[in-house]
Amino acid sequence: MKKHSKRRFSKSIWIAILLFLLVVLSFPKWISNFYPQPQHDLIFQLAGEHNVDPYLVFAIIRAESKFETAAQSPVGARGLMQIMPETAAWIASQQGIAGFKPEQLHDPELNISFGCWYLNNLNQEFEGRLPIVLAAYNAGRGTVKEWIVKDQWDGSPRELDKIPFDETREYVKSVLKNYEAYQAIYSE
Numbered sequence: 001m002k003k004h005s006k007r008r009f010s011k012s013i014w015i016a017i018l019l020f021l022l023v024v025l026s027f028p029k030w031i032s033n034f035y036p037q038p039q040h041d042l043i044f045q046l047a048g049e050h051n052v053d054p055y056l057v058f059a060i061i062r063a064e065s066k067f068e069t070a071a072q073s074p075v076g077a078r079g080l081m082q083i084m085p086e087t088a089a090w091i092a093s094q095q096g097i098a099g100f101k102p103e104q105l106h107d108p109e110l111n112i113s114f115g116c117w118y119l120n121n122l123n124q125e126f127e128g129r130l131p132i133v134l135a136a137y138n139a140g141r142g143t144v145k146e147w148i149v150k151d152q153w154d155g156s157p158r159e160l161d162k163i164p165f166d167e168t169r170e171y172v173k174s175v176l177k178n179y180e181a182y183q184a185i186y187s188e
Contacts (some may be wrong), residue, residue: 035181038067039080039108046109050116052123055186057081057116058131059178060137063171069108078105080113088114094121131157134175139168
């Protein structure tokens with residue numbers, strides 16, 4: 001190898017090493033742009049009140065509404081955590097909240113509170129089995145129970161591809177990926 005080629009090669013290696021170090025050292029800063037924490041204090045407060053991991057709440061909101069408080073799905077789910085009005089009315093009745101109106105689901109505090117309460121409720125029912133909890137959050141608890149009873153899906157993370165609904169399958173995978181990222185970036 002010629003002296004000039006060796007110098008150029010050596011210089012390229014040093015540049016690559018410096019770029020690698022720059023990316024590694026700034027990792028939490030730039031990656032957090034893809035996994036933001038809007039409503040941070042509110043989510044931590046309400047997740048704590050309902051015994052839910054706040055990073056799971058961020059993961060769900062990222063998948064459901066991309067942090068848009070005015071989000072509304074084609075089937076009618078509303079707000080940050082995309083709660084169906086019927087589910088919200090049931091949650092309100094369970095919590096003794098009178099006069100609930102579906103428009104209130106666009107209020108971040110109410111939406112996150114209802115979403116955290118519902119996650120806790122599903123978590124208790126499904127004994128903390130996160131893939132099942134997430135599938136039930138998306139497709140409904142009755143639907144997921146039916147899948148399990150009929151042996152369509154065993155509820156395990158290794159069998160996610162057996163979730164019968166495409167939308168729910170992709171949703172569960174997305175939230176689990178988001179959750180893993182939030183934990184890696186933000187947990188101490």
